[in-house]
Every structure is written in structure tokens, then in C-alpha cells.
Amino acid sequence: KRVAVLISGSGTNLQALIDASNDRSMGCEIALVISNKAKAFGIERAKKAGIATKVLCHKDYPSREEFDAAMDEELSKFNIDLVCLAGFMRILSKDFTMKWRGKMINVHPALLPLFRGMDGAQQAIDAGVRISGCTVHFVEADVDAGAILVQEVVPVEVGDDADSLQKRIQGAEHKAFPQALKLLATGKVVLGENNKIVWN
Numbered sequence: 001k002r003v004a005v006l007i008s009g010s011g012t013n014l015q016a017l018i019d020a021s022n023d024r025s026m027g028c029e030i031a032l033v034i035s036n037k038a039k040a041f042g043i044e045r046a047k048k049a050g051i052a053t054k055v056l057c058h059k060d061y062p063s064r065e066e067f068d069a070a071m072d073e074e075l076s077k078f079n080i081d082l083v084c085l086a087g088f089m090r091i092l093s094k095d096f097t098m099k100w101r102g103k104m105i106n107v108h109p110a111l112l113p114l115f116r117g118m119d120g121a122q123q124a125i126d127a128g129v130r131i132s133g134c135t136v137h138f139v140e141a142d143v144d145a146g147a148i149l150v151q152e153v154v155p156v157e158v159g160d161d162a163d164s165l166q167k168r169i170q171g172a173e174h175k176a177f178p179q180a181l182k183l184l185a186t187g188k189v190v191l192g193e194n195n196k197i198v199w200n
């Protein structure tokens with residue numbers, strides 16, 4: 001399977017996917033990295049790994065749909081089968097999520113359905129929970145609401161703030177995301193009709 005990774009920033013999850021995809025049993029290769037930010041460090045990571053990169057600035061497009069259509073054109077050009085969102089910070093239009101339904105996954109820094117949205121770690125600190133973690137889910141139009149493939153738990157330590165917790169969650173993300181991509185790329189998991197995960 002040919003995988004594209006969408007990024008907006010440093011791409012630490014991209015690096016975890018690059019490192020994991022060197023393992024043939026992953027059943028996939030990362031063929032393209034698309035960033036909506038020209039200076040995203042993840043672009044350097046991709047170049048160092050010999051992976052094609054493309055920068056598409058959303059400000060160059062009159063609408064969300066047209067930006068997504070430009071991304072979709074790149075994905076077709078590269079014969080992409082699966083899409084991973086790795087710190088991609090733009091909400092995707094309904095058309096795009098429908099086209100890639102069951103083929104696009106995202107890693108969220110909280111145990112969904114708890115703490116949806118941008119700042120999962122801060123929400124966990126504010127709520128005083130004692131466990132947190134990350135969730136890899138299929139991407140649906142409804143943000144952070146897709147069917148769950150993998151979750152990884154981390155403890156919230158006494159004295160944690162959002163930053164220290166976020167760092168521990170990131171370590172879990174770097175395990176969970178490659179694990180989920182392998183399940184999807186090797187067909188062990190598919191998205192069923194009723195938006196439920198089907199395990200083969």
C-alpha cells in the first residue's frame with residue numbers, strides 16, 4: 001500500500017511512521033508527505049528519508065473545498081491508497097473525508113471520545129483525570145468522532161502539567177500510530193458500513 005502523510009508541523013509522528021515503514025511487515029511504504037506549512041520541519045524529515053514532499057498553502061485557495069481538491073489531486077498523482085494525519089491542523093471538508101472514508105486515519109492526544117478538539121492534554125490536566133493516552137481513529141467529517149482502531153494508555157503523574165503529559169502521550173502516539181497503520185495496510189482492520197470497526 002502507498003501511504004501519504006499530511007503534516008503542519010515538526011512531524012514527530014511522521015518520523016515514527018517513516019522508521020516503522022522500513023519494516024517490510026508493515027505492508028506499506030510512505031510515498032508522499034504533504035504540508036500546509038512551508039516551514040514545517042516534517043518536510044526536512046521526509047527529504048532526509050527520500051520521500052516526495054509537496055507544500056500546499058491553504059491561504060492560496062479561495063475555499064476549504066478547493067484546498068482539499070488540490071490535496072486530492074496530489075494524492076491521485078502519487079497513486080496513494082491510505083492517508084495518515086500527523087499533526088495536520090486543518091479541518092478537512094466533508095467531500096474529502098467521504099472520498100477517503102475507511103482509508104484515512106488520525107492520531108489524537110487523548111482517550112476519545114473524551115477530550116475532543118485541539119488541546120487534549122490540557123483538558124485532561126484541567127479535568128484531573130489519572131490516566132490519559134492517545135487514540136488512532138478513522139477520519140470522519142465529524143471531527144475526532146471516527147471509529148477507533150488503537151488506543152494506548154499513559155498515567156497522569158503527580159505534578160504533571162499539559163506539557164509533561166503531552167510529552168508522555170507523544171511517546172504513546174509513536175507506538176500506536178504505526179501499529180494502527182499496519183492493521184489498516186495489511187487488511188486486519190476495515191471500516192464497516194455502520195461506522196464500526198471490522199476485524200478480519
Ligand SMILES: Nc1nc2ccc(CNc3ccc(C(=O)NCCCC(=O)O)cc3)cc2c(=O)[nH]1
Pocket residue numbers: 085088089090091092093094097106117118139140141142143144145146
Ligand atoms: N473532517 C475532519 N477533519 C480533520 C482534520 C484534522 C484532524 C486532526 N485533529 C484536529 C482536530 C481539530 C483541529 C482544529 O479545531 N483546528 C482549528 C481549526 C483549523 C481550521 O480552521 O481548519 C485541528 C486538527 C481531524 C479531523 C477529523 O476528525 N475530521
